[in-house]
């Protein structure tokens with residue numbers, strides 16, 4: 248018998264003020280898989296992640312986590328939100344923020360057991376954050392903060408980790424480091440990953456599956472199945488070419504198409 252998917256998104260639709268944001272989006276994530284949720288600005292990535300978390304009700308459709316209907320406080324989900332502002336003046340050390348992840352599913356802070364303190368130390372090491380564990384989180388660099396936020400989400404030992412644009416605002420070296428770190432963590436902790444991004448190239452070496460979102464519709468599968476001219480042209484409703492060059496993918500719109508529709512255009516040319 249095949250294993251129950253960690254996440255099932257089944258025909259999810261949502262409109263805001265009569266505007267259709269998600270239109271029958273379906274995909275599955277299986278145990279330990281790394282999935283990229285790729286789409287341009289405003290296409291609905293954050294909205295979809297919030298629906299998966301139970302923070303936003305879909306207009307239609309269903310979410311199941313480990314085969315069960317979503318309950319809002321599911322312990323199986325970890326989350327790194329898109330916008331986290333960490334004030335440098337707040338006297339909160341990196342290790343304190345990680346430890347707060349232990350309390351995410353119950354009220355109050357409580358005293359830490361030795362076992363919990365050891366778990367926090369281990370997770371800080373797992374994300375290569377041990378050398379700034381005692382620094383104030385607000386004083387850390389963007390890449391360092393991202394590691395601490397990942398540790399915070401991991402410490403409750405979820406089965407699925409959702410990360411909303413964790414690579415935005417990082418330089419190319421930090422992007423590579425965080426992607427490699429997530430790939431390692433995913434297998435060491437047996438946690439599936441759903442990571443949103445508007446640029447897929449950095450994820451190509453590690454993605455098991457892709458959910459490609461445009462104008463409310465989604466195509467999902469392996470990169471080879473989805474990032475193809477015929478599949479993406481159908482999704483966009485106009486012709487796009489997919490060019491593979493030096494291990495990178497370029498999605499190129501036909502002349503006259505809106506360049507802004509295409510999420511992955513580091514060197515996009517629309518003539």
Ligand SMILES: Nc1ncnc2c1ncn2[C@@H]1O[C@H](COP(=O)(O)OP(=O)(O)OP(=O)(O)O)[C@@H](O)[C@H]1O
Pocket residue numbers: 263264268286287288289290291292293294295329412445
């Ligand atoms: N609560 C809301 N009420 C009304 N409209 C909303 C609400 N939340 C999101 N939207 C709209 O839904 C659309 C999708 O937004 P969303 O934040 O999900 O996009 P996104 O893909 O995450 O974009 P970005 O890459 O910029 O983060 C946007 O047009 C946004 O303005």
Ligand SMILES: [Mg+2]
Pocket residue numbers: 292293294329411412
């Ligand atoms: Mg977003």
